[in-house]
Amino acid sequence: MLEELKQRVYEANMLLPQYGLVTFTWGNVSEIDRKSGIFAIKPSGVAYDKLKPEDMVLVDLNGNKVEGKYNPSSDTSTHVKLYKAFAHIGGIVHTHSPWATSWAQAGRGIPCYGTTHADYFYGEIPCARNLTKEELKDYEVNTGVLIADLFKDKDYEAIPGVLCKNHGPFTWGKDGHEAVHNAVVVEEVAKMAAHCEMINPNVKPAPQELLDRHYFRKHGANSYYGQK
Numbered sequence: 018m019l020e021e022l023k024q025r026v027y028e029a030n031m032l033l034p035q036y037g038l039v040t041f042t043w044g045n046v047s048e049i050d051r052k053s054g055i056f057a058i059k060p061s062g063v064a065y066d067k068l069k070p071e072d073m074v075l076v077d078l079n080g081n082k083v084e085g086k087y088n089p090s091s092d093t094s095t096h097v098k099l100y101k102a103f104a105h106i107g108g109i110v111h112t113h114s115p116w117a118t119s120w121a122q123a124g125r126g127i128p129c130y131g132t133t134h135a136d137y138f139y140g141e142i143p144c145a146r147n148l149t150k151e152e153l154k155d156y157e158v159n160t161g162v163l164i165a166d167l168f169k170d171k172d173y174e175a176i177p178g179v180l181c182k183n184h185g186p187f188t189w190g191k192d193g194h195e196a197v198h199n200a201v202v203v204e205e206v207a208k209m210a211a212h213c214e215m216i217n218p219n220v221k222p223a224p225q226e227l228l229d230r231h232y233f234r235k236h237g238a239n240s241y242y243g244q245k
């Protein structure tokens with residue numbers, strides 16, 4: 018069932034090694050069919066060069082496997098929580114891409130230092146706090162809970178990604194491909210921001226006016242990007 022969805026999710030997953038966002042199997046993409054409430058996700062532990070469209074695992078919003086030869090990604094419960102919390106997203110990506118993960122491990126959000134960032138993210142890409150000892154007992158579920166809590170006072174459509182302390186980035190979008198696009202952006206702006214602070218340790222975030230101008234010209238009601 019949902020063969021087209023599995024094909025799309027396979028193709029989106031294959032973009033991760035293509036863009037240099039994953040080493041070994043450290044990442045996954047999912048995309049949901051909102052009508053049935055079923056999403057397709059990469060199987061756990063299967064190498065990218067061995068991956069086939071039919072290997073994609075179908076999972077429902079209770080986290081139960083609906084179809085698939087393999088187990089779904091170990092991050093599946095986090096994807097479930099995010100699909101439930103963010104009603105308008107259609108795809109999710111998790112990677113351990115090195116620059117974004119470095120900011121995550123350092124426990125810092127990525128400030129918006131320029132227009133590359135402002136074209137996609139309306140402000141800082143936040144970093145969720147560490148899970149407590151108790152929360153770690155249900156690690157993947159609570160990672161999703163924590164991200165959803167962090168976004169209670171943020172616009173998840175204007176900031177389509179997050180860093181998880183000591184872990185790595187999650188991004189989302191209207192589908193799996195857009196979520197991958199945002200994962201590439203997070204990695205690139207993470208690298209630029211780190212270099213920027215190295216060159217000038219006193220650098221300040223870009224002015225609000227520049228952020229407004231860049232973000233809204235690409236995400237305004239009449240823009241191509243705004244047509245979601």
Ligand SMILES: O=C(CO)[C@@H](O)[C@H](O)COP(=O)(O)O
Nearest residue numbers: 042043044045061062090091
């Ligand atoms: O976050 C982690 C591990 O820290 C995971 O993202 C993986 O390394 C990918 O696991 P599978 O998708 O193969 O289960």
